[in-house]
Amino acid sequence: MDDKRLLEVKDLKVHFFTDDGVVKAVDGVSFHIDKGETLAVVGESGSGKSVTSLAIMRLIPNPPGRIVGGEILFRGKDGQVKDLAKQDEASMRKIRGNDIAMIFQEPMTSLNPVYTVGDQIAEAIVLHQGKSKKEALELSAEMLDLVGIPEPRKRLSNYPHQMSGGMRQRVMIAMALSCNPSLLIADEPTTALDVTIQAQILELMYKLQEEIGMSILFITHNLGVVAEMADRVVVMYAGRAVEEADVTPTFKRPKHPYTMGLLNSVPRLDLAAEHQQRLEAIPGNVPNPLRLPSGCAFHPRCKYFQAGRCDTDIPLLQDTGGGHMVRCVRWAEIQAEQGVTA
């Protein structure tokens, strides 16, 4: 693996074996994250974003779920590259918290309601860094200060329910960062928050990344948040990455019809106010994961669909130049149709 690489996911497959059939939640996803980089994974509900991140942490509930294929290469703090898909639980326990930390959408469900936030952060520190309880509490107060919680020492004795949603998310971030991870996985960390609080949390994450230099895997369905936070973007649809590119080309020169559709369907404040034109919706619905359409899973909703080509084979993820990856058999024709020289 390249020196600057921190994580490389190769052809990852995670399937759930349910009573109704096999849900191919993640079915051949590849991407990488460099040191200090923020990679955003976007896609609509059910596209496989969370399952991808849980697989990296090896937290897929089994049964019914299992990693059925692929590699998750990760460079540990010691410089050694390991395939996380093949580690045992003891080895993963060392990696979680030390090398990779995760924050979730709803901080209330991931904090324990019966312990004070001080105890919870300190416990993580004692567990992963082998510090004494007293040292850990001291460090916890420093962490709360770092994430911008006023009067951090007093707050150590608060229970989660005594805090607002925004403050709980700050506590989660403090806990995640207390062990200096090289990768932070943030799964919709601001989705449950109001926009003014979201702005605070995004600003905080941005600032902390500058200071600490960690990499972030940022999962979201909010394209505004992606534009603001990401260096690179992976767009997922029905368990597969359909486009991957740097953030500016993703938004300015998208090459996959689904990405184009997604961008057109987002209401934009600036455009709405100027000319109240209609939103361009993507017709139809997200497919049932048990009955994915043949060939390109997006084909029943795609305005560029061509019978005999789109519905037969699953398109490959191709490099269209400069690392801009697209999974569409017609991408070059579509670019030409739109008057863009490929």
Next chain:
Amino acid sequence: MSVPTPKAAATENLVEVKNLKKWFPIRGGILSRVVANVKAVNDVSFNVRKGEVLGLVGESGSGKTTVGRTILRLIEPTDGSIKFAGNDITRIPKSELRTYRRKMQIIFQDPFASLNPRMTVGDIIAEPLVIHNLEGSAQARTERVAELLQLVGLNPDHIRRYPHEFSGGQRQRIGIARALAVRPEFIVADEPVSALDVSIQAQVVNLLQDLKEQLGLTVLFIAHDLAVVEYISDRIAVMYLGKIMELTTSKNLYRSPKHPYTEALLSAIPMPDPTLKRERIVLQGDIPSPINPPSGCVFRTRCRYAIKECAETVPELREVAPGHFKACIRDDIL
């Protein structure tokens, strides 16, 4: 207190809300005495003109849902008045309310929770027709339901299916069809697209826009996402802690916000354009509790323009430019 309708406008108001208050008592102790009040809606006045979409935006807990439900008298107001088509409906008895209930319908946020899972789609949509004794025969009702399904873009053949057989966007369409069944004049749409994915959200926003045009509906469109509200609304009211901070046309609100809260809200919304470089105003701290809102201007604890006087008087919602209302004492800013 003046009611925010532009002075010159002769447009007819369908709904007039004046000094509306809704306080929820909090009881405590053995005697269950009222120990405090949640001031969910605290002196709100506005009009909804016939045929317009009035957007109501604000962060969670600002009182949007409570305003919507109080107007429909699904909850009883604590104080103030509500007029529908010129008639005061604030305190009329439930029996008289019936005729108005038919004219005013609601669409809910959660397309999963708001439909009875044991009823077929046909029965769900026909229910208001039965309650209001409309379309007499079962045959006529079935025809009306089929017509409604078509209207909201669903297949009329699916009349006998159950809610779980539909996706989120389709369920929201069912909710819309049910609200439209009784041919209402006024619709309160409470976060009708908030639970939906963006591609589906756009479908439902477009549908609502079409229906409004086709049927000449008047709509109070409640949402926390200002961008969505901008698309569909003629005018927008911005709420914070139970009060309206600013009210004007969509265009004005975006181009020249005059209230510091609106300014901050606009700047907090991340734009889907990585090349845009904007100066961001990050509001400090949390929204205060509606049990004990700040004195004077409720926004002052987070306002970057706050001065001493802001703590002393409650700013009135006043017209600062034609058709542009704000509740802020300072005219030397923005």
